[in-house]
Amino acid sequence: MKLKYAVIGAGAIGGYYGGRLAHSGNEVHFLFHSEYDHVKKNGLRVDSVVGDFLVQPINAYSATADMPKCDVVIVALKSTQNHLLPDMLRPILHDGTVVVLIQNGLGLEEELAQQFPNLTIAGGMAFICSSRVGVGHISHQDYGPLTVGFYQHPKQEVLLQMKADFENAQVPFNIAEDLNVARWKKLVWNIPYNGLTVALNTSTDVIMRTSSSRQLVTDMMEEVLAGAEVCGAKIDHSFIDDMLSMTDKMTPYSPSMKLDFDNKRQMEIRAIYSNPIRIAKASGFYMRKVEMLEQQLLFIQERMRG
Amino acid sequence: MKLKYAVIGAGAIGGYYGGRLAHSGNEVHFLFHSEYDHVKKNGLRVDSVVGDFLVQPINAYSATADMPKCDVVIVALKSTQNHLLPDMLRPILHDGTVVVLIQNGLGLEEELAQQFPNLTIAGGMAFICSSRVGVGHISHQDYGPLTVGFYQHPKQEVLLQMKADFENAQVPFNIAEDLNVARWKKLVWNIPYNGLTVALNTSTDVIMRTSSSRQLVTDMMEEVLAGAEVCGAKIDHSFIDDMLSMTDKMTPYSPSMKLDFDNKRQMEIRAIYSNPIRIAKASGFYMRKVEMLEQQLLFIQERMRG
Numbered sequence: 001m002k003l004k005y006a007v008i009g010a011g012a013i014g015g016y017y018g019g020r021l022a023h024s025g026n027e028v029h030f031l032f033h034s035e036y037d038h039v040k041k042n043g044l045r046v047d048s049v050v051g052d053f054l055v056q057p058i059n060a061y062s063a064t065a066d067m068p069k070c071d072v073v074i075v076a077l078k079s080t081q082n083h084l085l086p087d088m089l090r091p092i093l094h095d096g097t098v099v100v101l102i103q104n105g106l107g108l109e110e111e112l113a114q115q116f117p118n119l120t121i122a123g124g125m126a127f128i129c130s131s132r133v134g135v136g137h138i139s140h141q142d143y144g145p146l147t148v149g150f151y152q153h154p155k156q157e158v159l160l161q162m163k164a165d166f167e168n169a170q171v172p173f174n175i176a177e178d179l180n181v182a183r184w185k186k187l188v189w190n191i192p193y194n195g196l197t198v199a200l201n202t203s204t205d206v207i208m209r210t211s212s213s214r215q216l217v218t219d220m221m222e223e224v225l226a227g228a229e230v231c232g233a234k235i236d237h238s239f240i241d242d243m244l245s246m247t248d249k250m251t252p253y254s255p256s257m258k259l260d261f262d263n264k265r266q267m268e269i270r271a272i273y274s275n276p277i278r279i280a281k282a283s284g285f286y287m288r289k290v291e292m293l294e295q296q297l298l299f300i301q302e303r304m305r306g
Numbered sequence: 307m308k309l310k311y312a313v314i315g316a317g318a319i320g321g322y323y324g325g326r327l328a329h330s331g332n333e334v335h336f337l338f339h340s341e342y343d344h345v346k347k348n349g350l351r352v353d354s355v356v357g358d359f360l361v362q363p364i365n366a367y368s369a370t371a372d373m374p375k376c377d378v379v380i381v382a383l384k385s386t387q388n389h390l391l392p393d394m395l396r397p398i399l400h401d402g403t404v405v406v407l408i409q410n411g412l413g414l415e416e417e418l419a420q421q422f423p424n425l426t427i428a429g430g431m432a433f434i435c436s437s438r439v440g441v442g443h444i445s446h447q448d449y450g451p452l453t454v455g456f457y458q459h460p461k462q463e464v465l466l467q468m469k470a471d472f473e474n475a476q477v478p479f480n481i482a483e484d485l486n487v488a489r490w491k492k493l494v495w496n497i498p499y500n501g502l503t504v505a506l507n508t509s510t511d512v513i514m515r516t517s518s519s520r521q522l523v524t525d526m527m528e529e530v531l532a533g534a535e536v537c538g539a540k541i542d543h544s545f546i547d548d549m550l551s552m553t554d555k556m557t558p559y560s561p562s563m564k565l566d567f568d569n570k571r572q573m574e575i576r577a578i579y580s581n582p583i584r585i586a587k588a589s590g591f592y593m594r595k596v597e598m599l600e601q602q603l604l605f606i607q608e609r610m611r612g
Contacts, residue, residue: 216598289594303516
């Protein structure tokens with residue numbers, strides 16, 4: 001089976017994965033916005049720790065209406081853009097299309113499923129350090145594994161072919177048996193560090209070596225585990241220690257939300273905070289410290305605008 | 307009965323109240339630190355919305371060892387200095403002395419009582435806007451009532467005489483029947499606004515007109531009410547609405563902790579946050595958002611030092 005890929009949101013994440021797939025011989029169609037003219041002419045440049053490459057010629061588009069229908073649609077937009085997604089997707093879906101949301105947070109597949117009840121939807125989690133360093137130019141600094149699991153109407157044979165394609169393209173690929181568990185596990189890290197680096201205007205290493213903030217991180221992780229459990233995602237308590245010691249070993253790091261804050265871009269508060277808080281509350285657990293962080297981030301976002 | 311007063315910590319609060327008492331003819335002995343030489347020579351100057359005055363000559367001292375034993379000792383130090391209090395107090399106490407802690411927070415009378423189990427200890431809450439604007443120079447901008455209640459070994463006749471002396475000195479004076487309730491009531495305002503103006507680096511009016519922070523203030527007030535209740539201080543829920551609408555009507559205001567933060571002084575985290583959190587937790591209620599604010603303030607304090 002030969003899969004035809006689309007990449008919606010060809011930035012640091014989508015551009016890297018899509019670029020890898022195209023570079024290793026897959027048919028990949030990329031949607032660009034402001035970068036379209038540059039990329040159409042010069043190609044997509046990826047500097048990567050596992051080898052640099054240029055995607056040229058490239059199937060670049062400025063609107064999905066011009067793209068062919070695809071078998072796999074990789075959505076790597078920031079989740080703050082997801083209200084645009086239904087209209088963007090319609091032209092490129094056929095009856096068997098698999099849409100993979102490689103995005104942070106919780107509840108995004110559910111929102112898409114409300115618009116497309118019969119669509120095969122999967123969620124993807126990228127464990128990667130990459131960034132857009134110029135127009136049509138991505139820098140991949142570290143890691144790279146992608147984890148994908150189905151949200152509804154699974155198509156196992158497509159997922160297995162994706163795994164083969166990604167691995168052939170030098171991207172480690174894991175299949176998540178339970179997307180809900182995988183999403184909540186990612187939140188155990190994302191919820192404390194994304195927001196606290198913004199609210200305390202600092203980096204992960206300073207948070208970890210200050211006892212009060214280190215304890216606060218732990219408290220929030222405990223809340224996320226309790227929230228996950230009432231939502232049917234049981235995560236072993238030792239996972240907290242794993243996350244803490246992983247972060248202890250990391251080089252000082254600014255999570256994506258901190259980069260958004262520093263660059264005065266909109267933060268992904270809804271997907272990473274509001275949705276998990278609401279979903280856990282509906283199932284009976286109130287993540288109070290997590291909610292306080294959400295409230296502070298909403299305050300900061302509002303002041304940033306004003 | 308003629309009372310002999312001592313004022314320990316003759317700053318914005320102690321200097322104002324002690325100054326009023328001296329100006330209206332009471333015997334008041336003031337302890338100064340860095341301001342001693344200036345005040346000894348030039349007196350204590352108070353600019354006040356209810357009338358300016360100068361205390362000159364003044365009973366000024368640079369150590370309590372030089373002071374006479376007094377009937378009422380007004381302690382208006384910042385609570386971060388309370389570890390110095392036992393040694394400072396000893397020279398000026400007689401068997402009948404009443405010590406009044408005009409300080410923010412909770413648990414300070416208890417700490418003092420551990421050192422002086424037989425001492426008459428009261429707590430005082432000042433509802434006042436005043437500040438030190440220069441050496442030996444206090445500016446009193448608004449309000450002024452003082453509320454005092456006993457913590458242990460009450461001496462009602464002294465309290466009634468104090469009330470008469472303060473009222474004669476143009477200071478409205480309320481007697482708190484239950485100090486615990488009065489302390490917790492003050493915390494309903496102090497806990498959200500002191501810390502949040504620091505953590506969000508803003509002022510009360512901005513907090514009030516931003517929906518997320520306004521909700522957070524309300525959430526924290528609810529926690530304080532629940533904490534108070536398990537500690538035997540039942541406060542009516544309508545008090546929250548009273549505090550919110552009072553703050554809505556206030557001119558933009560920087561609470562004392564925000565002033566400490568702006569001037570890189572130590573913040574009263576222990577008295578206003580750590581003690582209430584610990585005391586409520588011991589009685590069975592965990593103020594989670596309040597604790598998160600404490601953790602953030604400890605982080606900020608630690609970074610300020612570093």
